[in-house]
Amino acid sequence: MRGTHGSNPATRILTTLIALLALQLGSLVAPAYACGCGAMIPDKSERIGVDREESAVRWDGRTETVAMRFNVHGNARKAAWIMPVPSRAEVTLGEPALFDTLASLTAPEERDRHYFWPREGDWPFDDPWSDGAAGAAPAAPGPGVGVVGRARLGPFDVARLTATDPEALGDWLHANGFELPERLPGALQPYVDRKWEYVAVRLAPQESGAALYGNLTPLQISFASTELVYPMRLSRLAATPQTLGLYVLAEHRMEPRSPIGGDRPEVTFAGRIAGDESHALALFTGGAPVRLTALEQRFPHPERIDDDHHLRAVADTPYREVVYTDRLLTVGDDVPAWLLAVGGGLLVAALATLLAVRAGRRRSRLAAGVRSAA
Structure with missing residues (x-):
């Protein structure tokens, strides 16, 4: 009897391909890591995901410097975000090696923790067959928006802006090619009330037609x-965790004052x-010791x-x-301690048994001699 339709090899292959395609499409809209920006995509037909956004902040009591690195994937040729800042900002390219140094300095301490009895994967429970592998010209600003400066920095088109009206700021960004979340003007209102300024950044590959991909x-x-x-x-605009x-x-x-x-x-x-x-860290800190x-x-x-x-200062507890x-x-040349213990125990038991047998024989001979003498 032939199998059902679900067991047909062609059907199984097609189902597998559809599942893999769905998984790949899902990866293009993976949740972005939080930043003070709210990511925007200029074309609804494009997708971009941020695997990891790393941020480093240096503060000396007067000046704050924020360095950010994004690891992105997808098919978007352009994307953008906006970062509110409390005062006039200077924007430059950072050093990629900075984050490698910070990751190394903050890596967890590795310690060994020993156990006595063998577990799965240890002899004699191991598997002998396992191998162990495991763009366009910018529009002029309208009323309520001021352009402090605009520059091209590597893959970034950076505009420094002031705004007295969140709707006007949204209009300027839209006129300059950004697809905006509908709730952005409302989310910007608290910053407008406090007279903050803004750094608007458009990410675009330097090669024409190329997609944003990898570590920027x-x-x-x-x-x-x-x-x-x-x-x-502005991260409250995100639709995913x-x-x-x-x-x-x-x-x-x-540490943060609140969650x-x-x-x-x-x-x-x-x-x-x-x-x-490292040289990158020295440039970021000025070469001075810091916490x-x-x-x-x-x-x-x-x-x-x-x-x-x-963020506030707390006790400097390391x-x-x-x-x-x-x-x-293990003991010595990787000899399992349990094997020595078990082997030693068996040896002691064997010696005890041998001694008991000899003692029994000796008593038997003495008893036989006593009966003969009698």
Whole structure:
């Protein structure tokens, strides 16, 4: 009897291809990591995903510098975001090696944790057959918007803006080729009320027709600030859960004053560093010793974000995550301790048995001699 339609080889292959295609399309709209911007896509037919947005913040009590690096994928040829800043900003390209250095400095400490009895994967429970592999010209600003400056920096088209009207700012961005979230003007209102300025960035590959892909060159934004603030409010526009990863370099250990609508921020590293561990880090810190704090935070419901992150100095208690690797306890040349213990126990038992047998024989001979004498 022939199998059902679902067991037909051609049908199974087609089903597998459709599943793989759906998985690939899903990856193009993967949730972006949180930033103070709210990502925008200039064409509804294009998709872009941000696998990881890394941010580093340097604050000396007067000036704040934010460096950001994005790892993107998708088919978008252009994308854009806007970052509110409390004062006039200077924008430059950053050093890609900065984030490699910070990741190395804050990496968890690795420790071995030994266990006595063998587990799955250890002899004699291991598998002997396993191999162990595991663009266009900008439009003139309208009333309510001022263009402080505009420049091309690598893959970034950067405009520094002022605005007294969030609707006018939205109109300017739209006129310059940005597809905007409908809720953006409302989300900008608190910044307009506080007379903040804005850095609008359009990401576009330098090669004509190329898509945005991979690690983009970091962008560095500096501005005067008497407090350490990391803009987050616009991330409430995101439709999917967000994750924030932040390196903070300051005189003291710094932590957010509140979770601002997300999960409790988690400190993954806190400690003093020399500040010159690499050329890129020295450029960012000025080569001076600083306290480095690494933070992670999840926002399962971005619409609940109700403020920017205001960070404060706390006790300079050092902290580093510890990652344990479980290893079988061995002695000498990788001889399992349990094997020695079991073997030693068996040997002791065997000797005890032998001694008991000899003692029994000796008693038997003595008893036989006594009976013979009698």
